[in-house]
Amino acid sequence: MTPQEQLLHYRKSIDNFDAVLIHTLAERFRITKAVGTLKASADLPPSDPKREEEQVERLRRLAEHADLDPDFAEKFLEFVIREVIQHHKQARS
Amino acid sequence: MTPQEQLLHYRKSIDNFDAVLIHTLAERFRITKAVGTLKASADLPPSDPKREEEQVERLRRLAEHADLDPDFAEKFLEFVIREVIQHHKQARS
Numbered sequence: 634m635t636p637q638e639q640l641l642h643y644r645k646s647i648d649n650f651d652a653v654l655i656h657t658l659a660e661r662f663r664i665t666k667a668v669g670t671l672k673a674s675a676d677l678p679p680s681d682p683k684r685e686e687e688q689v690e691r692l693r694r695l696a697e698h699a700d701l702d703p704d705f706a707e708k709f710l711e712f713v714i715r716e717v718i719q720h721h722k723q724a725r726s
Numbered sequence: 727m728t729p730q731e732q733l734l735h736y737r738k739s740i741d742n743f744d745a746v747l748i749h750t751l752a753e754r755f756r757i758t759k760a761v762g763t764l765k766a767s768a769d770l771p772p773s774d775p776k777r778e779e780e781q782v783e784r785l786r787r788l789a790e791h792a793d794l795d796p797d798f799a800e801k802f803l804e805f806v807i808r809e810v811i812q813h814h815k816q817a818r819s
Contacts, residue, residue, distance in 0.1 A: 636768030643761050644777070648784070650754040654747060654806075655785055655799055659792035661743040668736050675729030684737070691741070692748055699752035705809055706748055712805055713747075716798055 658713070665717045669724055679721065685714070751806070758810045762817055772814065778807070 634642070672679055689707055696706035727735070765772055782800055789799035 636764055636770060639764055640761065640770065643757050643764070646757050647754060647761075648781075650750050650757070651781070651785060651803070652788055653750045654754070654802070655788045655794060656792050657743050657746045657750070658799075658802065659789065659794035661740060661747070662794060664736050664739050664743070668733065668740075671729055671732055671736070677729060677733065688741075688744070692744060695745055695748045696752065699749050701748060701752035701755060706751075709747070709751065709805075710744070712802075 661713070662717070662720065666720060666724070669717075669721045673725075754806070755810070755813065759813060759817070762810075762814045766818075 669679075671677070689710060692706045692710050693703035696703045762772075764770070782803060785799045785803050786796035789796045
């Protein structure tokens with residue numbers, strides 16, 4: 634395999650993983666949307682700091698086992714949660 | 727199901743999807759690491775604007791079909807690529 638062929642081979646895998654990521658994120662947002670609706674209708678508190686702390690700890694642990702930088706995993710979760718909060722704000726307005 | 731039980735049910739799904747995301751990201755970074763090594767050893771250019779443009783277009787399209795905000799998909803790709811560049815810099819130093 635030439636380096637150019639090897640590169641194309643890697644890129645096909647990256648594209649496949651990106652499709653997994655996008656579809657998994659789409660499904661995750663479908664659930665957080667339902668969570669937002671549930672919390673509003675059942676008068677549950679919109680945020681839960683204990684739950685968020687557990688999520689961070691768990692994702693850091695999963696990342697470590699998968700050889701992914703735990704700090705990146707935490708930044709990633711924050712990035713996703715920021716978007717969830719944005720959705721909830723849009724839903725309320 | 728009480729609202730509290732429904733919430734726990736949703737959270738289990740969110741946790742499962744987060745595990746998918748973390749492991750997929752870990753595998754994606756394994757590949758981009760190999761791409762970095764390949765590019766360095768084969769003297770290929772480190773960045774490829776045309777490829778990046780195609781990735782953005784493709785992910786926006788996938789996001790639209792999955793009912794995910796295409797702007798979020800683009801921000802997500804930028805977030806991941808920033809981390810890849812960080813890795814490549816660390817590998818070189």
